[in-house]
């Protein structure tokens with residue numbers, strides 16, 4: 001199979017370039033990660049992150065034929081050749097397929113991603129109805145892979161100011177949690193022309209999320225809560 | 232890292248964008264229909280179309296909504312792309328003057344000609 | 346060389362490391378966490394089924410029953426004081442996670458959802474119990490993210506994508522931190538700390554077919570071996586009965602807990618033959634052996650007869666969507682079947698390392714020394730899959746690992762605080778403390794004829810063939826021979842890529858060195874244990890032999906020596922659970 005890989009090594013002095021690679025591999029039942037690792041076994045200078053190889057750790061997000069995906073759960077057979085693999089867009093490239101995720105993590109941290117409840121702790125669990133718990137579905141499952149945020153044009157333009165879809169989805173995860181008491185502070189945290197309102201509902205994020213989550217919907221819910229609070 | 236928090240702003244203007252979108256969606260087809268159904272042949276016929284007060288009021292309202300809507304849109308574009316604050320503020324000013332000027336001018340035309 | 350100093354250092358950002366770090370971060374001491382991957386990419390994220398605690402939310406339960414099941418599940422090799430401690434603390438540790446925000450699934454009455462798992466019983470071996478607390482089938486993900494979130498709140502200092510190389514110790518044996526390397530820049534770094542905790546997780550990647558993440562390479566074990574300290578019970582590896590055939594990804598025991606069951610090619614529910622009472626929810630070693638036998642005797646499914654089926658379509662779309670959404674995803678992606686319609690092909694896969702770095706109840710690493718067989722190594726702790734307290738004995742029960750992480754993570758964190766109070770002054774680091782470690786790093790700048798990737802592949806195949814579900818003396822010894830050869834080849838290995846920045850080839854070479862140590866410890870310990878117990882099945886010694894082998898093995902690298910250490914049969918407060926035959 002034919003691949004076109006983005007290569008960049010800061011020490012080599014060469015500019016980033018695309019490398020054509022041929023690999024003898026039977027695509028049946030194989031994922032893109034299998035192919036990348038097979039290429040790496042031939043040429044160990046190819047660098048990428050990987051860990052769980054089953055789509056739950058969020059390490060190996062890359063841009064494949066123009067779309068952000070997790071290499072480990074992208075079936076090889078589905079891809080059109082030559083398969084073009086690039087690092088995630090919109091983040092500084094460290095080397096080959098590895099980007100600096102810090103701008104993404106910083107936005108995640110900025111929404112205070114932890115449960116806030118200053119009430120006295122009961123001796124047993126805090127109760128939560130299955131219906132209230134269901135509100136967290138579609139939000140808590142995020143694996144912080146950054147597929148969504150790096151597909152979002154608003155984040156490309158304002159990575160330091162716009163929280164981005166992943167961060168906003170997590171903001172919503174805590175707003176929606178019946179056990180969290182800081183809803184209004186959380187709404188204050190995002191109510192901002194840049195932090196929240198850079199989102200123009202382009203929905204790239206929804207299309208990109210490998211876990212099938214819907215950040216746009218969560219962002220919409222945050223907006224309606226803000227409107228409700230206002231009127 | 233600076234503690235991130237919101238500026239407590241943005242919701243109002245976002246609402247304005249939504250509200251003006253609704254106004255435009257209702258008013259524009261109405262006005263279009265009014266003009267198209269009675270396509271005038273000459274200038275006086277054309278003038279006649281603007282005679283009823285409701286037409287003029289609606290037209291002005293639509294223009295106002297359009298200006299506001301455009302303002303939010305243009306502001307968004309500037310916020311996305313223009314990160315140099317001085318330049319951005321100057322551009323804001325230019326757009327505001329142009330949009331507000333247009334609306335005032337339209338009002339003057341509508342009522343001046345009657 | 347760059348040096349950073351902290352009061353406490355945690356090596357590993359999985360569930361165990363983060364739970365311990367949190368305990369320390371809540372105090373005034375300075376704590377740092379070093380992790381070779383961003384913490385939420387740690388293997389804990391993959392845990393599916395849940396965490397055990399006798400909360401009795403669904404059905405009667407008591408921690409004593411949990412303790413009984415754990416002792417029996419471990420085939421009496423677990424230390425009963427540690428097991429009592431873990432089962433007693435389980436409920437409070439789980440409630441604490443809930444208070445931190447872990448999004449557990451819920452019962453109609455608002456309490457934490459619990460599901461039945463293998464090896465769980467009421468009344469000391471009676472009916473099936475329902476003890477595993479779950480957040481759908483993503484419990485590990487929910488747990489790891491929650492702990493990470495708490496740590497950011499408490500401002501733990503993170504060294505993400507730093508690779509720990511070796512322990513730093515002084516002449517008196519005190520552990521004073523580690524040498525590490527920034528993966529991003531390739532720069533070495535000394536991290537000095539008055540107390541250090543290893544939480545580097547498992548080493549399942551030593552096998553070809555494994556449910557483990559690719560980062561599970563036993564680095565902490567390698568560090569301990571190089572420091573001249575022993576490893577305990579390394580012959581005990583759990584093969585999970587249900588990995589997706591040919592891939593290894595896990596199908597949680599929760600599937601059987603929710604009512605799924607195994608079928609051979611005749612459509613027979615064969616577990617009824619092997620475990621008439623508990624059937625598909627017998628201990629993992631029992632189920633894994635049963636599958637291996639079905640396959641070996643020609644009753645496997647598929648064109649090559651190399652797997653069995655796990656059926657769950659009868660549970661209905663709704664249960665599957667609510668309780669096992671992640672499993673459905675995995676099955677569709679990796680096996681190409683929708684479990685709501687068709688059974689999933691499964692086979693045993695290497696899953697969990699019961700052995701590891703020997704510790705006591707407080708997570709202190711212990712080793713034979715002047716004053717006794719179990720003397721704490723001052724300043725050094727270990728928790729989680731890399732450690733061996735030992736609560737899992739010869740076979741771990743499902744859901745007990747996550748529990749192990751948080752119970753002993755918390756206990757170790759607390760004890761480290763005491764240690765810091767008792768040892769308020771940093772000891773000085775000997776000038777040459779980092780020398781050997783840096784030499785090891787530099788060794789990989791030299792060229793060589795052998796390739797790391799090829800040796801790694803051969804190692805995994807070797808272990809799969811020679812240290813798998815069924816073992817004999819001859820097979821194990823042959824494996825050891827081959828391992829010697831591989832070690833010879835490793836000495837001649839070199840890298841094509843000697844760059845600094847994010848050189849993952851160098852990391853893989855360093856990981857391979859650690860895996861080699863793990864493989865050797867496993868083979869040598871397995872040869873020495875001439876009985877079958879729990880997950881260690883010797884065809885040449887098919888019976889359990891309590892007279893000679895009711896004891897732990899301690900492997901040391903010097904001379905490939907295996908020593909024995911008694912099993913602590915005496916719990917802290919309750920009656921001892923006497924060894925008896927283990928039937929399900």
Ligand SMILES: Cc1cc2nc3c(=O)[nH]c(=O)nc-3n(C[C@H](O)[C@H](O)[C@H](O)COP(=O)(O)OP(=O)(O)OC[C@H]3O[C@@H](n4cnc5c(N)ncnc54)[C@H](O)[C@@H]3O)c2cc1C
Nearest residue numbers: 357358359360361381389394395509546729730744746747
């Ligand atoms: C697929 C699967 C499902 C499972 N399901 C369950 C379940 O349902 N219930 C249950 O109880 N158990 C389950 N387990 C077992 C359980 O998940 C693990 O035993 C447990 O998560 C191990 O946690 P840990 O904190 O010890 O290590 P890990 O989570 O593996 O973390 C190790 C950490 O150490 C770091 N590290 C390692 N080496 C180095 C180094 N050299 N330098 C720096 N950092 C390093 C890593 O970066 C990582 O942060 C499952 C296991 C698997 C494989």
Ligand code: SF4
Nearest residue numbers: 152199200202203205
């Ligand atoms: S919907 Fe919003 S967050 Fe998602 S891609 Fe579009 S602008 Fe970005």
Ligand code: SF4
Nearest residue numbers: 142143145146148209
């Ligand atoms: S929302 Fe989806 S795409 Fe975005 S970080 Fe989370 S899992 Fe990845």
Ligand code: FES
Nearest residue numbers: 051052053058072
């Ligand atoms: S390797 Fe973990 S998500 Fe792909």
